[in-house]
Amino acid sequence: MLQEFRYGEKVLPNFINGKRQEPQGEEKMEITNPATGDFLCTMTSSTREEVEEAADAAAEAFRTWSTLPVSQRIERLLLLRQLISQEAENISRLIVMENGKTIDEARGEVRRGIENIDASFAALYFMDGRRTTGIAPGIDEELIREPLGVFAAVTPFNFPMMIPFWFIPYALATGNTFILKPSERTPVTMNYIMSRIEEQGIFPPGVLNLVNGRKGTVDALIDAKEVCGISFVGSTTVARYIYYRCNAARKRVQAQASAKNYIVVMPDARLSAALPNMINSFFGNAGERCLAGANLVLFERNHDEVLKKFTDRASELRVGYGLDESTEMGPLITREHRSRVISYIEKGISEGAELELDGRELNVPEYPKGNFLGPSVFDDVSADMTIAKEEIFGPVASVISAADLDEAISMVNSSTYGNMASIYTTDAAAARKFKLEAKAGNLGINIGVAAPAATYPFCGYRDSFFGTLHGQGGEDYLSFYTERKVAIERWF
Numbered sequence: 001m002l003q004e005f006r007y008g009e010k011v012l013p014n015f016i017n018g019k020r021q022e023p024q025g026e027e028k029m030e031i032t033n034p035a036t037g038d039f040l041c042t043m044t045s046s047t048r049e050e051v052e053e054a055a056d057a058a059a060e061a062f063r064t065w066s067t068l069p070v071s072q073r074i075e076r077l078l079l080l081r082q083l084i085s086q087e088a089e090n091i092s093r094l095i096v097m098e099n100g101k102t103i104d105e106a107r108g109e110v111r112r113g114i115e116n117i118d119a120s121f122a123a124l125y126f127m128d129g130r131r132t133t134g135i136a137p138g139i140d141e142e143l144i145r146e147p148l149g150v151f152a153a154v155t156p157f158n159f160p161m162m163i164p165f166w167f168i169p170y171a172l173a174t175g176n177t178f179i180l181k182p183s184e185r186t187p188v189t190m191n192y193i194m195s196r197i198e199e200q201g202i203f204p205p206g207v208l209n210l211v212n213g214r215k216g217t218v219d220a221l222i223d224a225k226e227v228c229g230i231s232f233v234g235s236t237t238v239a240r241y242i243y244y245r246c247n248a249a250r251k252r253v254q255a256q257a258s259a260k261n262y263i264v265v266m267p268d269a270r271l272s273a274a275l276p277n278m279i280n281s282f283f284g285n286a287g288e289r290c291l292a293g294a295n296l297v298l299f300e301r302n303h304d305e306v307l308k309k310f311t312d313r314a315s316e317l318r319v320g321y322g323l324d325e326s327t328e329m330g331p332l333i334t335r336e337h338r339s340r341v342i343s344y345i346e347k348g349i350s351e352g353a354e355l356e357l358d359g360r361e362l363n364v365p366e367y368p369k370g371n372f373l374g375p376s377v378f379d380d381v382s383a384d385m386t387i388a389k390e391e392i393f394g395p396v397a398s399v400i401s402a403a404d405l406d407e408a409i410s411m412v413n414s415s416t417y418g419n420m421a422s423i424y425t426t427d428a429a430a431a432r433k434f435k436l437e438a439k440a441g442n443l444g445i446n447i448g449v450a451a452p453a454a455t456y457p458f459c460g461y462r463d464s465f466f467g468t469l470h471g472q473g474g475e476d477y478l479s480f481y482t483e484r485k486v487a488i489e490r491w492f
Ligand code: NAD
Pocket: 154, 155, 156, 157, 158, 181, 182, 183, 184, 213, 214, 215, 218, 219, 233, 234, 235, 236, 238, 239, 241, 256, 257, 258, 259, 289, 290, 391, 393, 419, 458, 460, 464
């Protein structure tokens, strides 16, 4: 029996103004374990009134929170860091149980979440304004940086813990208050974390709130008078909608969106070292990662060798329940999503691509109710086929041939999306050319998942990002979460 972790709530509460409240919305969704099919709990949507209550509570809390010295806010974030570190294993197990990824992937996710708390401590310096004494005779000038009010984040299912932490610590460190709307498909982890935050009284009431729900809850968040900005991570369709709706309401918005990532393997690449890294890129998190490899670009000189080794290794991946430490790939998030991925495999076949490895044949007899799908590898894909253009978000690799590096880079740059692109090579000049010419937000040189560290912004080109200031640490969060004003001063 694998060691599961139980969060006691069967109907997930909202956390508003330091209190748990059962949401009163009409929509209800059963959250089940994607590997076992076991029922975990019910997610009930929040009503517009409940969202407004959260926004009002956060606005009230802002009055005091924003006036605290930064160091005092950081003291609270240190307590949060301690809590998450102590709870890391429980949180990781919950992530596996609601999302399906492997326990190692979940542990990595929690580590990355914690790194974002650490990176937010830079606000201690960043919040300083600047001052010029004597900008003109007898006149001094000062730049003052201040928080804005209530921010909210709307997050996707694939990183239930890490992605909320791309925003929460930075918004709070800079003096804002916050409302999180987690994914309705993986709401349990952040509900559990909020319950522990509340039990330990880490933040004053109203500073950090959570509302459950779906589109109606998100619309209510954007409309709420007291909410001044939204951070979104999810699909491009929803990102575009949220971006325009926030703009119409004159709210700040950053919206990170879908991906279709190219991985280019040059004939000079060190294949033995690259292969495990490439496999992790395409099939880690069962392909449900915005930094996952999707299109594998090969050349005449290395096509057959790389295709064979890649397909052989993919076919050996151990697929199962992520809590089993030996599992290398977990299930997909839902039955519906599995069917959607299968429909892409069918589309690939009908458009003439060659299915070298068919993940539909996989059987995991211990977990007959799991949403399992094995790795699939297509050869003879062209860049204009549906499977090469659209985000599948599952364990499907498409091998595309290119004549040379210029053609490979041109494929990267012609994609609708521009989230990540990677090259494997031993040629520094080729790597440099790729780094300078490939238009994607996150670039990997012999790195299959080019995930920026917490102190760097998470970038994206074209339909992978809407806005100008990116999420995570780095310099952008300061501009997103604060406003500046300049005071010019003379004393008679
Ligand atoms: P999704 O767009 O379905 O949902 C994301 C969030 O939006 C959820 O909280 C959901 O409740 C809300 N939402 C859904 N439909 C809505 C609507 N019509 N109006 C308002 N809100 C709505 O995304 P998902 O399936 O949870 O996540 C997978 C997607 O996220 C993939 O496209 C992936 O590439 C992307 N993603 C991007 C990044 C990035 O940094 N660029 C990171 C992770 C995931």
